[in-house]
Amino acid sequence: MSAGNINSLLEIWAADLARYKASPPFRTQADLYRSIDDTPLGGVKWESFTVSYGGPRPDDDVPTWMTDKHSIFFRNPLEIVHGMLSNPDFKDEIDYAPLRVYGPDGKCRLQNFMSGEWAWRQANIISQKVSCTDTSFVPIILGSDKTTVSVATGQNEYWPLYCSIGNVHNNVRRAHRNAVEVVAFLAIPKTNKKHADDANFRKFRRQLFHTSLSRILSPLRPYMEDPEVVRCGDGHFRKVVYGIGPYIADYPEQALLACTVQGWCPVCANPKDDLDADGALQCTREHTKFLVCEFELGDLWHSYGVVGDVVPFTNDFPRADIHHLISPDILHQLIKGTFKDHLVTWVEQALKIEHAIDGLVSADIVRAIRAFLEFCYLVRRDVHMEDSITEVQEALNSFHQYRKIFLTLEVRQDFSLPRQHSLVHYVDKIWEFAAPNGLCSSITESKHIKAVKEPWRRSNRYEALEQMLMTNQPLGKLAAARVDFKERGMLDATLFKVEKKAPEHQYGRTVEQIADVFAIPSLQQLIRCFLYHQLHPAEGLSGASIPLDRCPPFDNKGLLSVYHSASATFYARSDPCGTGGMHREIIRATPKWRTGAARFDCVFVNRRNNAHGLLGMEVGRIRLFFRIHHEGRQYSCAVVHWFHRTGDEPDEDTGMWVVQPRFVGNPRKRSPLLSVIHLNTIVRAAHLIGVSIDKPVPDGLESRGALDHFPSFFVNKYIDHHAFELLHTSVSR
Template sequence: GIKWDSFELQYSGELPVNAETPEWMTKHYEVVFRDVRELTREMLANPDYHAEVDIAPFREFDTNGERRFEDFMSGDWSWQQADLIAQDPNTHGAMFVPWIMGSDKTTVSVATGQNEYYPLYGSIGNVRNGVRRAHRDALVLVGFLAIPKTDKKHAGDAKFRKFRRQLFHTSLSKILQSLKPGMSTPEVALCSDGHYRRVIYGLGPYIADYPEQALLACIVQGWCPKCTASADKLDDAGAGRRSREHTETLVRELELGELWEEYGLVGDLVPFTNDFPRADIHELLSPDLLHQLIKGTFKDHLVTWVEEYLVIEHGRPRANEILDDIDRRMAAVPPFSGLRRFPQGRGFKQWTGDDSKALMKVWLPAIEGYVPRDMLRACRALLEFCYMARQNVFVYATLKKLDDTLTQFHTCRTIFQACGVRPEGFSLPRQHSLVHYSRSIRLFGAPNGLCSSITESKHIKAVKEPWRRSNRYNALSQILTTNQRLDKLAACRVDFANRDSEAALNNSHCNMSLTDLNDCRENHNSRDPEDPGDDVDGPRHDAYVNLARTPRRRLTSHEVATELGIPQFPNMVRRFLQDQIHPDRPFSSEIPLITECPSFRGKLSEYNSAAATYYAPSDLSGTGGMHREHIRATLSWGNGPARYDCMLVNVDPSLGGFRGLDAVRVRMFFSFEWKSVIYPCALVEWYRRTADEASEDTGMWVVERDLDADTGEPVGNQDFANYVDAHVTSLNHINNKLDPIPIVPGMFLGYHHPSGEIHIDETSSAWISCPCLSV
């Protein structure tokens, strides 16, 4: 492992003569770090992701000739940097290796003592976004920055504020010094594919939330770090882009006060990027999905504004009643994998990014009927922008739609100003940052490869867990030791895998242990009521579904018919076999006559769950964007009532979005063997759309139980779908999990179960949210 090093910095200005010297002026601030050059070379040579490294900038086009923006090196910025490098004969032909950084303070405990740390992380832009999101040692802990503090008396001192800012920039500049020679003179480095190449380094994007972006760009809080828009008129047209050359010219020509007031610049502060070639901090600040969109514009702005509107419109007592009903609506959402439930509503103190993402899925139908139409449309437009911005691949048509959606949001959000919630307007830096997303995507590729959620999730492994393992005394040194040992173990694993040593370890005993481990993991997942799903490493491939490893029981089709009250179930099995014998029969064609179907007298194996694996790069996913969720159909969930999850069935792949899908609820997972072929299946109940189009205001589909017009029985009792088949793969209709949200127009249609769960009346309709699909 690469050893830790440190340096100390101290205030070097004038000390007060006739007054007490503040402690911060005499204190030494230690910065702990590792050699960035060695970290970069180590990542370049890591064979673990040799097939997922781009050695040169590229422009990618789909079959229609549309340019694709996905991984970092597919953007325009790396291409432009390569052009600059090629102009120098000394660097011409060298492999460009951009160094991406990110930093964010984190708190490890609410107790007294040193409980706040300032980790700095790094990655190389050559690894693809999926590798960086999945970490896999492509995002490393570089060091810990100093956090200068003082008493309240001196907290507002201009000298202390300037020192704190300059300490940050000086620390970054010193940490990066080992890379600087390689930014102008190529050096030979080993790459992950085993080849040696001449490489040239460069500073890449910096991942940070808004306060840190302002610190990095040396601007005044409230101004935009990317454009010259005035702090009180951020969304006015005509603002130009900030640049290193523009800022340096202003600093030379104007006084500090004028720089502060007219351009929002801290003129006596020098950004660390000025010490390195081809680096412009204003351009290098990456979009931040987590803090700008999810926790910022959605949670802190829209959700708060809606609550304030209800108070203004109805008064506090009635507003509280409405908010309680909104909480009940959200609590009524049935449990299923991938959704953070709100059994007690929104009433908890600390919101995480995952909580805000979960709220996005249920917010629109929860407030429908309580807010004006334009307010609902503003929320819808912002949510559409969020989900589009979280996509893995962009083309120019997607970017145009992104801009059009943002324009729609800007148009509809004026309702908040008109009703008195935002009388001062919308000069909000995090919300304003959305106007720069389209250009940033063209520069750096998909934003999900440069999101602060990547660095925040790294806090757990790099800071919080090592801190918990420490004895709390001089915890930082123990954190450093733990990280160094973890890095050695990771490097050892990669080396073993590269030498094919793992194959030698796969004896029968190890295989048995791994099987037991998988069984334990499966059982753990089946117990987790809010299982977020699993990331699945490997390349992208078609969706598939696997039944649970162990069946719950075995029974005959007649026993199933009696237990579920579906007397025609044995005939349904026979009709299904007829479909398997004639796979060319369309999925939606008429049900075959029972006399035409083969007979079946064997036993069925019933399962409590199945696992659906599909492509979902906006969710927690592996390097190829594959994601796995667990689908349940069980008589008792968590020692409580039954749970039957809903899903989407692919009935017409030629139609886009939800139009080619049908919503179903699983009543039972089972499999059976017929003529030495195993058929895994699912008994499902069907839902039908209440309209031919999605709701105009929410953009969501409305479905209800599909009941027979004559008998009133669910149509789902008349059919079942083949989910996964290891032998007959042509009838795989599963698409992905579905989150049904109950509609409650005027009154709440659910009822409370004694266990505390809220169950929806069987005749209720439900909103269908398909954020990963285009409607």
């Protein structure tokens, strides 16, 4: 907020308090900022250093990049890590040592970072030193990603470097709770088109990156071999030893980090033109050093994909091998890379080549996309066990088998694509670093908003970086102060108002009126059957299976309250929806949605059994939400139109269950099969996709009419992570 607006608000506040002969805590915006600056918590100060080119220069026409001084702004990473370790907000969601977790079946569970094999090996190495006995290991997780804050006004780019610690749980790192902090803004050297491809400029740009990282992280270096004592969030003091941990980056930065030529893999030594060859060797720091000593720079570049004249920053730190520290990146490797840039483009090309007339795709294309989507959702799981890792490998094997159709159709000549090749390393990375969702670049991408984009918008756009740093500084102090206030119990009395949903009265209140508006002539009978089931649950009978005269009476005097929506709250542990894993969605049933057509959503209904997938649930379409009172009790209900499964297994090609709406009566005069159910039997909303085999979808069909158009539907398990967990059937099942 601008200084003028802050002053205006403070004046309004002062005028309101004047009648009480009181004054606000701050007189002006300057007074407010002084109070924030005086806060002793958080807000590690920004520092800077400059780097310039020191090599040989031409006699004339010296490019500007050789004479420029490149400023790198940074904060002391040691102080930032101290703040994270001492943060009481993390005290119940942090591991101070590597651990191995086993389920009731005795199988290993991989969830948070410290449960992976890499942290365990590092701790074993550290423990061999006498001074490091009884020491906690703190992995320093880094991430960087260039971001553009404006396009029309000159493409202003910034290169933030982020820092976290591997000890905090993955859900904390994903939930924007100050477990990821911006530690630096790296320099972006620029030159004109004439010198952009100059080998010296490219070398300088790479070495500038690595030199900057080494300089920024140097305060941590003394405590990577000998421990320091720090205060932790639970109030205890611990000896800690630091180590360079995984680095979160997209493929271009992975290549830059590993000093790898673009097009080669930064993790394994497979050749550029055959990335998925069997028997790939792991790249290592020692192997790269050997190659650099034995071969010329040209041979290193063309035959081994090694940039031999640049030293990785990890060489300046103990136990750090950049090839081992490249983290899996679900966002750029799977979603943006393999799915968006590769598969979607390939399918479009295949349609033009093979099916330009009827618009169909071959079964192998469908199976390839199915296998890849299953791979995506499986690796995105919050917890991995031996069985799920086996499923990941099976899905990858299926994807590699069925993607050959794109070679057959001559859409591709090979699959030597670095981002797609990265899939073969995911199983190893899960064992090394546990669940990949704690190291995804979506974490740093989302951090761009608060650390870069919003501060830039608050600036005057002229030499904006220093203004952005001054914005980040007080925000860090406020965040730290809020955690401290909460820990002291100063925020427990916060008041909030809960808005209750109001019933819709425009349809009347009687059964007859509502049955007429919603076209449910049997509503009264359905309610009576429902009440029998509620009053006699031990019989295990559906109300619809007994004579109506045995059901409790519910005449036209029984009043109904109609609602247009209901909320479903469920545990979605693999969704990025907060640290608790709880998710909330709205299910709607209304004759007029946003002044338009009717909207009646579909849902999953629990069958109260332990069967897997859709065998343990039913699919229904909500026709009405309502509430009734009967014999002093209140019931929240829904009228559903039932669907039935067409088989006991999902569709072979898509992996999705197929359902059809159920009707009663003869084909000429049939009516939907309806029931009244209690709301507590609804699991969540269901997403159905119309099955259109050998027939094109009508051009004029809108989404609001899809559920009434198709005779059968796929139950979409790929709509989100929770739906996948509910409906997925493993390959081996």
